Amino acid sequence: xxxxxxxxxxxxxxxxxxxxxxxxxxxxxxxxxxxxxxxxxxxxxxxxxxxxxxxxxxxxxxxxxxxxxxxxxxxxxxxxxxxxxxxxxxxxxxxxxxxxxxxxxxxxxxxxxxxxxxxxx
Amino acid sequence: xxxxxxxxxxxxxxxxxxxxxxxxxxxxxxxxxxxxxxxxxxxxxxxxxxxxxxxxxxxxxxxxxxxxxxxxxxxxxxxxxxxxxxxxxxxxxxxxxxxxxxxxxxxxxxxxxxxxxxxxxxxxxxxxxxxxxxxxxxxxxxxxxxxxxxxxxxxxxxxxxxxxxxxxxxxxxxxxxxxxxxxxxxxxxxxxxxxxxxxxxxxxxxxxxxxxxxxxxxxxxxxxxxxxxxxxxxxxxxxxxxxxxxxxxxxxxxxxxxxxxxxxxxxxxxxxxxxxxxxxxxxxxxxxxxxxxxxxxxxxxxxxxxxxxxxxxxxxxxxxxxxxxxxxxxxxxxxxxxxxxxxxxxxxxxxxxxxxxxxxxxxxxxxxxxxxxxxxxxxxxxxxxxxxxxxxxxxxxxxxxxxxxxxxxxxxxxxxxxxxxxxxxxxxxxxxxxxxxxxxxxxxxxxxxxxxxxxxxxxxxxxxxxxxxxxxxxxxxxxxxxxxxxxxxxxxxxxxxxxxxxxxxxxxxxxxxxxxxxxxxxxxxxxxxxxxxxxxxxxxxxxxxxxxxxxxxxxxxxxxxxxxx
Amino acid sequence: xxxxxxxxxxxxxxxxxxxxxxxxxxxxxxxxxxxxxxxxxxxxxxxxxxxxxxxxxxxxxxxxxxxxxxxxxxxxxxxxxxxxxxxxxxxxxxxxxxxxxxxxxxxxxxx
Numbered sequence: 001x002x003x004x005x006x007x008x009x010x011x012x013x014x015x016x017x018x019x020x021x022x023x024x025x026x027x028x029x030x031x032x033x034x035x036x037x038x039x040x041x042x043x044x045x046x047x048x049x050x051x052x053x054x055x056x057x058x059x060x061x062x063x064x065x066x067x068x069x070x071x072x073x074x075x076x077x078x079x080x081x082x083x084x085x086x087x088x089x090x091x092x093x094x095x096x097x098x099x100x101x102x103x104x105x106x107x108x109x110x111x112x113x114x115x116x117x118x119x120x121x
Numbered sequence: 122x123x124x125x126x127x128x129x130x131x132x133x134x135x136x137x138x139x140x141x142x143x144x145x146x147x148x149x150x151x152x153x154x155x156x157x158x159x160x161x162x163x164x165x166x167x168x169x170x171x172x173x174x175x176x177x178x179x180x181x182x183x184x185x186x187x188x189x190x191x192x193x194x195x196x197x198x199x200x201x202x203x204x205x206x207x208x209x210x211x212x213x214x215x216x217x218x219x220x221x222x223x224x225x226x227x228x229x230x231x232x233x234x235x236x237x238x239x240x241x242x243x244x245x246x247x248x249x250x251x252x253x254x255x256x257x258x259x260x261x262x263x264x265x266x267x268x269x270x271x272x273x274x275x276x277x278x279x280x281x282x283x284x285x286x287x288x289x290x291x292x293x294x295x296x297x298x299x300x301x302x303x304x305x306x307x308x309x310x311x312x313x314x315x316x317x318x319x320x321x322x323x324x325x326x327x328x329x330x331x332x333x334x335x336x337x338x339x340x341x342x343x344x345x346x347x348x349x350x351x352x353x354x355x356x357x358x359x360x361x362x363x364x365x366x367x368x369x370x371x372x373x374x375x376x377x378x379x380x381x382x383x384x385x386x387x388x389x390x391x392x393x394x395x396x397x398x399x400x401x402x403x404x405x406x407x408x409x410x411x412x413x414x415x416x417x418x419x420x421x422x423x424x425x426x427x428x429x430x431x432x433x434x435x436x437x438x439x440x441x442x443x444x445x446x447x448x449x450x451x452x453x454x455x456x457x458x459x460x461x462x463x464x465x466x467x468x469x470x471x472x473x474x475x476x477x478x479x480x481x482x483x484x485x486x487x488x489x490x491x492x493x494x495x496x497x498x499x500x501x502x503x504x505x506x507x508x509x510x511x512x513x514x515x516x517x518x519x520x521x522x523x524x525x526x527x528x529x530x531x532x533x534x535x536x537x538x539x540x541x542x543x544x545x546x547x548x549x550x551x552x553x554x555x556x557x558x559x560x561x562x563x564x565x566x567x568x569x570x571x572x573x574x575x576x577x578x579x580x581x582x583x584x585x586x587x588x589x590x591x592x593x594x595x596x597x598x599x600x601x602x603x604x605x606x607x608x609x610x611x612x613x614x615x616x617x618x619x620x621x622x623x624x625x626x627x628x629x630x631x632x633x634x635x636x637x638x639x640x641x642x643x644x645x646x647x648x649x650x651x652x653x654x655x656x657x658x659x660x661x662x663x664x665x666x667x668x669x670x671x672x673x674x675x676x677x678x679x680x681x682x683x684x685x686x
Numbered sequence: 687x688x689x690x691x692x693x694x695x696x697x698x699x700x701x702x703x704x705x706x707x708x709x710x711x712x713x714x715x716x717x718x719x720x721x722x723x724x725x726x727x728x729x730x731x732x733x734x735x736x737x738x739x740x741x742x743x744x745x746x747x748x749x750x751x752x753x754x755x756x757x758x759x760x761x762x763x764x765x766x767x768x769x770x771x772x773x774x775x776x777x778x779x780x781x782x783x784x785x786x787x788x789x790x791x792x793x794x795x796x797x
Contacts, residue, residue: 063134070140070230368763373752391789410787410788410789412789458783
């Protein structure tokens with residue numbers, strides 16, 4: 001794990017508070033949608049990388065970044081931004097490590113969704 | 122917030138779309154969701170949302186392409202588009218603006234910011250819609266107005282087409298704007314072939330003016346044709362306009378009757394700029410406005426008193442409306458009464474006032490970009506022989522069943538003061554188809570007989586006073602005074618005999634006056650004075666003219682063969 | 687056009703009631719033409735009391751057209767028609783000429 005991956009950095013509590021207020025009873029459905037979507041996107045991103053399709057890789061990273069930001073998973077959004085940027089520059093090492101980081105943080109996000117501030121204590 | 126306002130939310134990312142849709146719904150809008158660019162276009166066409174939220178980067182059609190297409194299909198409707206993007210690059214923002222984006226929103230979405238943006242764009246949209254509606258309303262209103270004006274003008278043209286404006290001794294200029302501004306020019310000849318011209322200027326523009334012009338034209342043409350006197354036409358026009366026009370609307374007008382037979386002009390001016398009577402050899406007299414316009418005073422206060430001026434062939438009468446006076450130069454200075462007066466009074470007698478005034482006003486206006494609003498008319502007195510016949514009268518049956526009748530008609534003081542009986546008598550006479558084709562001659566004879574009986578008989582006026590222009594004016598003033606005080610009668614006796622060979626019409630007129638020494642009035646004694654015209658005219662039209670009694674009785678005989686002699 | 691303040695250089699109409707409420711003075715400035723219609727009407731229709739006399743002060747009026755004459759007739763009508771007491775005052779030479787050509791002295795006191 002590198003630097004920015006601690007749990008408090010991963011989550012932006014202000015965004016989460018607003019999101020809970022907004023979604024109310026629909027929050028769980030939203031989080032579930034993210035779980036399904038994000039796993040799928042990460043898989044597509046990995047396949048694109050293997051196939052050398054950088055444009056598709058960037059597009060998946062971009063999409064994942066937006067969703068992460070909206071769910072208040074700020075650390076994941078930052079990692080996606082890193083992936084997007086590495087893909088744009090075609091830097092193979094950077095893309096590899098960014099893909100790994102996004103995968104790790106995605107798992108961390110799913111776990112975080114089970115706890116406060118997403119869940120009441 | 123209006124629940125009927127639909128917002129299209131297009132984002133391929135399900136999570137973002139859910140968040141966004143929730144925010145928009147909670148802000149009170151109805152949401153239509155689209156999962157990519159193609160879907161967005163499809164939903165747009167299907168449900169016609171009023172606002173659009175578009176993700177910039179979507180698979181298939183991207184947001185920029187979708188925005189361009191939506192704007193194209195919206196045409197002149199305003200469909201505000203907010204781009205959803207976490208783009209920070211300036212060129213992407215530029216592409217969004219270029220594609221027709223009205224605003225941006227970046228992730229993570231903030232409820233308050235988005236709600237404010239939606240509401241602002243919605244207000245803008247409503248305002249645009251209101252403006253469009255008002256513009257369309259104004260457009261429709263304008264179109265209707267133009268249509269109504271065209272209809273009014275068509276009706277007016279139908280009424281006015283019988284006019285005599287194309288007579289060779291009338292020159293006229295009426296700019297289209299002048300018609301719209303309520304200027305009316307009417308001309309017609311009465312049964313005696315006198316030329317009646319009415320120049321009017323209605324207050325108010327467009328339809329109000331055109332509406333007033335129609336009854337005015339109808340009264341003018343109808344009454345002129347039947348042989349009514351100017352004062353009676355004016356009284357009727359005033360009464361009618363007062364009745365139908367809204368308060369504060371009226372018609373400035375000049376009515377002129379040019380009597381070619383008598384070489385004189387009768388006129389009335391209520392509210393128009395002065396007309397100018399220019400003598401052929403020099404000398405100008407103003408035809409001043411001495412009356413309130415038509416449609417202002419109640420009938421009992423209305424003054425239709427006309428004045429009469431002697432004219433000679435070649436004398437011109439120039440009339441114009443306010444448009445001349447109001448014509449402004451580029452600095453806004455109106456042409457004005459003084460300029461007009463100075464121009465006409467100082468004009469070389471040989472020069473055309475019509476051309477000079479027109480030129481002067483045009484050059485005054487210059488290239489100020491103002492449309493001209495000018496009505497100008499010039500009427501020239503010509504010798505009776507130079508007046509073309511009136512247009513063809515309705516041709517009666519050439520050979521009727523014949524007729525034999527007598528009629529006696531006596532007018533007492535009240536009737537004499539009331540006005541001319543000629544239209545009534547004329548009406549009876551031309552009931553007979555055989556007489557209809559001689560209507561002009563009959564009218565002229567009747568009118569001579571009547572004015573002689575009234576003026577020289579009942580009123581005892583001395584016609585020799587009309588010899589000088591000065592006396593001429595005095596004569597008509599005296600006539601008006603005497604008419605007020607008169608006591609007496611005029612009696613007509615008609616005897617008409619129409620058979621297979623021809624027509625014979627005897628008319629005898631007796632008045633209550635002292636008579637006159639008719640023995641001294643012999644035809645062809647060489648004195649061509651104004652007062653001589655009446656009798657000379659009678660002698661030229663009638664087979665026989667006899668005076669009887671003490672000169673208070675005159676009997677004329679008119680006769681025609683059926684083949685026109 | 688609904689407020690009563692005169693605008694510099696254009697038309698402006700101010701109505702002023704005399705202290706005893708007997709006379710309403712309506713001052714017209716600039717071009718007195720159709721554009722003044724509503725404002726001129728407001729000037730006498732919205733007077734707080736019904737005055738005995740009206741005085742239309744044209745000292746600041748540069749020009750008057752036939753629709754202004756119509757407005758004066760409406761005022762006269764409002765003020766009682768033939769019983770109206772309406773004075774038209776202080777017109778410049780051009781304004782007086784227009785009133786004279788229309789023979790408005792038969793309907794109004796021209797001062």
